[in-house]
Amino acid sequence: MNNESLHIYGPLFSPFVKTVILVCEEKGLNYTAGLTIKGEEVPFKSEQHLKLHPAGKVPILFHNDFMLCETVAICRYLDQVFPHTPMQPEDIYERALHDQWCSLLAGEFILPLIHNYLLEFAFPKGENGQVRMDKVKEAEPLLLNTLTKLNNELETGKTFGQSIFTIADALIIPILAYLHGLPHGAEHLKQFSYLQDYITKMLNQPSCVKLLK
Template sequence: MNVHIYGPQFSNFVRSVQWVCEEKGIAYTLGFELDGKPVEFRGPEHSQWHPYNKVPVLIHNGCALGETSAICRYLDDNFPGTTLTPVDPWQKAEVDAWCQLLSIYIDKAVVRDYLLELVFPKGEDGKPRADVLAAGKPAAIAALNIVAEKLASNRFLFGDQPTLADAIAAPIVCYATGLPAALSLVASESPLHDYAKRMMASASGKKVFLVK
């Protein structure tokens, strides 16, 4: 039952899937090579796997599955090990809802509209565009505050044990809390700092979030 995560390790969504594999003890490979052969990013094979050429793509037993939340759910449902989903139907639905909230809205505000300008700057001389950062910063801060409110009285998003929602949230939060002061999105007293430290200090976190 070979599991391969197609995509770059620095991607927050790739890290979400990687973290689930680590938590559950699933053996996996990761990157742009499959069975020792390179698969072109946005090439014909990638397009067959995902019509919008997004990553990650999970390759398992010759089948391809896109979209991070679906991948994480599949891994949790079909492999033994730590369970990352509540048993109660309502709580399970709440975790699924938060996975969507994080994957769609919070990721866009924090990662797509702010962090990516720092990582892949498009300004003159290869510098980040100050106007883009200024425009995106309020929404990014507001999005992270939504997560912070959820963590105000919890170790993880849904209590004392991590769930699939943490798989989506943690990579975003770890990146956001690691920014230099001049670019900071997170107040010093925010619970997001302790959350990020907690996630990075775990055995899975050390293998996923501390890799540059």
């Protein structure tokens, strides 16, 4: 991709931005990332940002003159345009199930974990910047429910952590790495042996070592 330009708009701490970066890393692409567009700062939720994403979210991909929103759409696009190092199964049924899990992760599982649990640790809103443990407690049932579902899916051995590192892996590992790095989250993860093994395996993947460790 000699004269091509590939830029990911969004803050580097965002798990969804990290997903797109992992895809670029896996494919060995040259890319830039951050809250800039064409070298100019564009603040999160600024008028300019809100004009670009219909729901005012990140990431947004800029590939030459083409712009694309929504993490899963971006990852599929990158996998199609840069097909070396494929990140989706070839078999039609396996691919359909992979698509299903990408939708489930992006639409159902990741956001509740961020909004109800992780954001309280990342940006504590209690007195003197303390984590509000009552809010954390409230979020725990949903956290445990989500982790149980992921652990059960891992037990089937069909979806995540297969012979190729997939878009589904790139979607879930940033959020699991955040949880794993948080003493409170790591404690919960101890009950889920398949998830623990999966996290250990994924965090040894070179792109994850570079971005998530």
